[in-house]
Amino acid sequence: MTDTPVPESLWPGTVLRSELTLPTPSENLALDEAILHHVDQSPDAGAYLRLWQPSTYFVVLGRSNNVATEVDVDHCAAAGIPILRRASGGGTVLVGPGCLCYSLVLPLNPLLRTLGVSGVTSELMERTAKGLRSMNPEIEVRGTSDLVCGGLKFSGNAQRWLRNAFIHHGTLLHDFDLALLERCLRHPSREPDYRQARRHPDFVGNLNARLEDLKRCVSDAWCAIDGPIPPEIVGDVQRIVDTRSQHVDWNIAPPM
Incomplete structure (x- = not known):
């Protein structure tokens, strides 16, 4: 975190919360992007927190990741696990x-612009971690943007900044099939110092938490109130999916 107190006005007073999960992996990635572009084009549209739960497994590459380096493509193909790319880094x-x-x-x-990406990431991760500590006080922020409990990472995060808005999105593992990680993913080409070359099974774990408690804690951390995602945002999802589908580097191994 920064050395000086963070003013309350750094963050929106309220955030609109939705649990909209769309049917396919590509649609869910596109919805994140559609919300980002909507807020970027209309900054007075407010802020959004979306909580969603995939019903099937899929791999998501960061914007600049190399698929052959990061993913066991053959195993994913044999298991029918799609490989897609998102617009954010990480x-x-x-x-x-x-x-x-x-x-x-x-x-x-x-204020956010003054802090810059690293400062905003630090403050944002600490705010989220503070909200989750009501379930487990041992939760800490490690690396650039990982959440760790008992030495095991249960949350990875990434960002993308545009001119007037940014997205910060991440995962919270609570009942995940951890054995799949080593089958689908290679050892990452870049890793935080605290990982110390640990293999996936020795580095990643599930947070011992109920799903509803996770949702509540994240929502409370961001003063989130229920509100629908505007139909014009949802309506833009298919356009983004269609655009991405034309580029093999984005839909690397799309669903059958």
Whole structure:
């Protein structure tokens, strides 16, 4: 965190919360992007927290990740696990049942711009961790944007900044099939110092928490109130999916 107190006006007073999960992996990634572009184009539209739960497994590459380096492509193909790319940075993740995904889309204000990406990430991660500590006081922020409990990572996060807004999204593992990680993902090409070259089974774990408690804690941390995602945002999802489907580097191994 920064050395000086963070003013309350750094963050929106309230955030609109939705649990909208769309049918396919590509639609869910596109919805995050659609919300981001909506807030970027209309900063007075407010801020959004989306909580969603994948019903099937799929791999998501960060914007600049190399698929052959980060993913066991042959295993994913044999298991029918799609490999897609998101618009934000960060590392490669496997998501699916037992993983709560959360997406924060916030308008940029002068205070956030002054802090910059690293400062905002630090403050944002600490605010989220503080909310989760009501379930387990041992939760801590490690690396750039990991959440760890008992030495095991249960949350990875990534961001993308546009001119007037940014998205911060991540995963919260609570009942995930951890054995799949080593089958689908190679050892990452980049890793935080605290990982110390640990293999996936020795580095990643589930947070001992009920799904509803996770949702509540994240929502409370961001003063989130229920509110629908505007239909014009949802309506933009198919356009983004269609655009991405034309590029093999985005839909690397799409669903059958």
